[in-house]
Amino acid sequence: MRHYDLVILGTGSGNMLLNDELAHLRVAIVEPDRFGGTCLNRGCIPSKMFVVTADAAEGVRAAARLGVNASVEHVDWKAIRDRVFHRIDPLHDSALNYRRENGVDVYTEAGRFIAPGVLQVGTERISADTFIVAVGSRPVVPDIPGLDTVPFHTSDTIMRIDDLPASMAVIGGGFIAAEFSHVFGAFGTDITIMQRGPRLLMAEDEQVSARFTELASHRHRVLVEAAVTSVERSADGIAVTVTCPGGDHVVRAATLLVCVGRRPNTDRLDAAAGGLELDEHGHIVTDSAYRTSVPGVWALGDVANHFQLKHMANAEARLVRHNVLHPKDVRTLANRVAPHAVFTNPQIASVGLTEQEARRRGIEYLVSTRDYAETAYGWALEDTTSFVKVLADPLDRTILGAHIIGPQAATLIQPLIQAMTLGLTVDQVARDVLYIHPALTEVVEQALLAL
Amino acid sequence: MRHYDLVILGTGSGNMLLNDELAHLRVAIVEPDRFGGTCLNRGCIPSKMFVVTADAAEGVRAAARLGVNASVEHVDWKAIRDRVFHRIDPLHDSALNYRRENGVDVYTEAGRFIAPGVLQVGTERISADTFIVAVGSRPVVPDIPGLDTVPFHTSDTIMRIDDLPASMAVIGGGFIAAEFSHVFGAFGTDITIMQRGPRLLMAEDEQVSARFTELASHRHRVLVEAAVTSVERSADGIAVTVTCPGGDHVVRAATLLVCVGRRPNTDRLDAAAGGLELDEHGHIVTDSAYRTSVPGVWALGDVANHFQLKHMANAEARLVRHNVLHPKDVRTLANRVAPHAVFTNPQIASVGLTEQEARRRGIEYLVSTRDYAETAYGWALEDTTSFVKVLADPLDRTILGAHIIGPQAATLIQPLIQAMTLGLTVDQVARDVLYIHPALTEVVEQALLAL
Known part of the structure; x- marks a missing residue:
């Protein structure tokens, strides 16, 4: 069993944590997926590249109110998608090679605790003095009758589709639903949002949430207090049955996007075998210094809390790096002022x-x-x-x-x-x-x- | 001779100075032109309404780089101009009436000092315990041979023209030249900028100035180190002769815009008769509390300094109001952190x-x-x-x-x-x-x- 000074699970904020200050340690990284995590590959960064493009399209349409008559002739979806991912996708290889060239062992299979301090990675077992768990989160797939029988997308896949759909049914009314509705709506897709609560973006201040719901309703079909009861295939796509206060609706669309939240990837980690305490949402429990219930094991980012914000995870990564290096001067995230933005229009x-x-x-x-x-x-x-x-x-x-x-x-x-x-x-x-x-x-x- | 507690000359920042705290005073305002001063009528506010519109037009053209093919079909100059000034122009009457209804005497003829503390306004003479001089500045008309024989515009007039010119020769390379070149360039006018210095926006940090000059050169014809030697009428507009390091040029354009700086309106005020000391640029000399050389006379804004920034004049107006009301607790503008922006593209x-x-x-x-x-x-x-x-x-x-x-x-x-x-x-x-x-x-x- 190979032993390390430090094993980092996950290369989102986990990879950013690794800098020269840790160069004296024998380090391994475990990443079965792509370097960069959700933010770079399936989250903040590509989505903002689409959002800015969508803003440009909406800007063209809005110019007329100022006296500039202009029109969108064509949205070249494939060119946009390829521009985004041709920029992002090569970063995986370069990050992975950079680590290997600098003496870090990179395991590209999934890691799973089999005992406290012991990780099974593919056919190997490794142990370490220090583990930093930063394996992130993934979209929740809700338990909707029929959902397992139809093709559908989440934020993981929707940005890489081949063709712009004529219409899209969006289940959920949070920030991911709001951002993708803006993006695809701006590109010409007919959007129907089905939101369980009375407004979109319920986590925002009530005035902001109300104003956004009103504005989104001008651009999209927005169903609120809408409970999705079943999903099935239809002739040209999918049909979603929703129960609203006014009665049942059937929403038909070419594509279905499901954005009802995210869950921590602790199940894939076998946190229980590792001795890691979880909260009722499946997050790894940490103290304010990001120590878990197991000495020598730290956790940060989406796997450890609800922020789901890259700038918070970055701050946590800097903190954990300091704490790992300075066990006698452990710091906490003093001021949890956690700002966020929703890049809608x-x-x-x-x-x-x-x-x-x-x-x-x-x-x-x-x-x-x-x-x-x-x-x-x-x-x-x-x-x-x-x-x-x-x-x-x-x-x-x-x-x-x-x-x-x-x-x-x-x-x-x-x-x-x-x-x-x-x-x-x-x-x-x-x-x-x-x-x-x-x-x-x-x-x-x-x-x-x-x- | 009517006597006041307070006479304010100029209704740009001068008008904003007047609030409830001064309600116990017998006040007169002298404004031969329009309420709101340069900022509202011929400066910051209308120009930004044009700039945002120009940004929208440029945004349409720039969308293609993102994969959104769009085009500007038509820029409706008259609609833009009327949208701007139909919003701004009524504000003069409402501001003037508001003051009169609240017991302020408003003189709508020019005021001119005839002695310290005595103002001639039309056929009347008025005196006051306190004068606040805020009569602003106006565009410099440079001494260029032939300029008096051709029609030309300054920032005072260019925003109100009836038709978008096919081409425009711009003398000057400061922020006003830069903003209007952006506006008219975005609307389709062919722009030639003639700048005496080696770069545009010479007051900016040298790296910013260099980058801006480079970018402006992609959009406009930019002549630097260009000395304008004469101007004359031509068949379809004006012809400007400029001497550049590489030789003489004749720039032909439908319209001429002159933006070579602004001068304080102290000459129209007969500051000398009022006993007001002026500096070599014609600004009224004040101390840091905005007291002039004459006791009881204060000066602020463009007439008193080089900032030419409305947010500075607003801060000065608040300060002068305080100082007039609290002569035993006179304050100075503690921290002269004077930010500014140039609303170009x-x-x-x-x-x-x-x-x-x-x-x-x-x-x-x-x-x-x-x-x-x-x-x-x-x-x-x-x-x-x-x-x-x-x-x-x-x-x-x-x-x-x-x-x-x-x-x-x-x-x-x-x-x-x-x-x-x-x-x-x-x-x-x-x-x-x-x-x-x-x-x-x-x-x-x-x-x-x-x-």
């Missing part, structure tokens, strides 16, 4: 408390909402639907949360993330700092000044 | 020291430059020309300057403005704060981390 970005969460938890707050339309750049955009919402602590006047729906939301939120993380007050950020006139940032300034 | 934003200025002043600095192309969102944009540059103090590690050229630059720079103003270190902003993956903000994070 309009874009959405959020950090901290939502208003409904503040209410539910009985937290006192001040709130201010400003429309883009109240600023000069919002005028220039002829924007009528975008806004910035900020929640602040009425006592110490720090920022509790911020929520933006509209163009550049993921960029616009950064000063608010910075303020929240560093404990700056609304007054410092609103009054001491200048905002370029007439930049879009003035809407943030206005929202803060109103507090 | 690509967009440019900047704050603090440029590298050439740091070198010239012998200031020690660290510098880091990151291309958008090194981040996931930059990949998605298929961007190859945009970058973020940050200069930092090697000792205390605060930010000395930041310069961005690329999409969303004016939004992207805000966390850096915030950090610089509040004295945050590179390390705090780079390491303690999270950046959403894969948002465009990661390029700022990367530039900071490299320091």
